[in-house]
Amino acid sequence: MLFRQLDYLVALAREQHFARAAQACHVSQPALSEAIRKLEDELDVSLVRRGRSYEGLTPEGERIVVWAQRILADRDSLRSEVDALRTGLNGRLRIGAVPTASGAVAQLTGPFCTQHPLVTVEVIADLRSEDILRQLQNFEIDAGVTYLDRVPADFHQVPMYEERYVLLTDDAYADSLDRRTEATWAEASRLPLCLLSEAMQGRQVLQEVFAEAGLRPTPRVETDSVAALFAHVRTGRWATIVPYAWLNVFGVPNGMRAVPMAGPSRAVPVGLVTLAREPGSVMARALMELARSTEVTTALKHLSGSRPPGSQ
Known part of the structure; x- marks a missing residue:
């Protein structure tokens, strides 16, 4: 063979x-x-x-x-291990990410490339949580950034930050909030919403919060891309709810306003996951070590220019 x-x-x-x-x-x-x-x-x-x-x-x-x-995964891991012992890490690191977390992946890839200059990184964004776990099990990716609340015990996990939410509107809709520092879920439900599609776990989290408040929003536009949500709000016709972590990617564009969501609050843990197998991928081990020493929450807070919603 x-x-x-x-x-x-x-x-x-x-x-x-x-x-x-x-x-x-x-x-x-x-x-x-x-x-x-x-x-x-x-x-x-x-x-x-x-x-x-x-x-x-x-x-x-x-x-x-x-x-x-x-x-084949063990063959590739053996080759990477030998190369690392001889010349340092080199090759290709493949990371999958759910749409809401893909903006935070950059907080890992930059330092990783600095530490390992011979490695190239491929980020596969806009994956569903179940797709990330399946691709890890099929050795199609080395690591994933996803929600940790539904990850089975046979995966290694490193928490990175807690996902909190802001209502993103154009200035016209923001005026209806009377310039308050928080928006309620009831107020958000009355706006013309565009949200992630129902198959995405990020949307499922929002649905749970809305249901907890006794609400059932009916978005007119659905997408699997957070960037598409920003683009729709920019037209002036829509509002959306996005993770605050994405403010470090796009900021708050001119003519738009980001308002933290008030209770019921939901802080969903997001983190790095890899297969729990030994010795495993040397690339995945190196990325896990980096994630454990990286203060992603602090970096996101600094880049967005403000405290995460709900923080003290």
């Missing part, structure tokens, strides 16, 4: 197409197909359902792909 055969099988499971898998592996389609056939012969089991076109993996193939992903 060769690593190359496992690479091809994982690529086929990911791409769901022989030609695309071959292109991703930089080989011809016949070479990829033949390598997978030899793997089937060696394991004495059918891995791929073949018809006139690719029809998916067999149940046995689905199980073997899990093992292949694990073996």
Whole structure:
């Protein structure tokens, strides 16, 4: 059995197409197909359902792909460990982030790149919480930044900050709040809202808070992007509720106002997660060590130019 055969099988499971898998592996389609056939012969089991076109993996193939992903991840971790011992960390660090936390990821990537100048970082933003956990388990990313309240015990966790919320409006809607320093959830529910889509955990948190206040908002616009929320409010037709952490990314644009949300309050822990397996990825270990020593809350507070809502 060769690593190359496992690479091809994982690529086929990911791409769901022989030609695309071959292109991703930089080989011809016949070479990829033949390598997978030899793997089937060696394991004495059918891995791929073949018809006139690719029809998916067999149940046995689905199980073997899990093992292949694990073996390839260990191979890559071994190479990274050896490289780190010889010349320091180098390679590619892959981080997934939920939309509301992607702005805070920069508080880790900057210092990480300074400490490890041979490493490049890829940030995959706008992922759902469940997507981050699934991609970690499939070794598609090295670490994730997500909500910690629903992360299973078989993941390492490092808390980074607590997500709190502000009502973001244009000046016309802000005038209806009489320039007060806080807005109620009832007031927010009466505004023309654009919010994250219901599939996103950040939206689910807001729904829980609204429900606690006896409210059920009906947003006219939904999106999976926090940047899109800012863009809609900028038109002057909409209001939204965003995490205060995003103020360090966009600030409060001209003609807009950010008002902290009053009770019922909800401070949701956000942090870094990695697979709890040993020895694990040397990249993930280095990022976890950095996260433990980084005061993300303080950095976000400084960059946004004010205290986080609800802080003392």
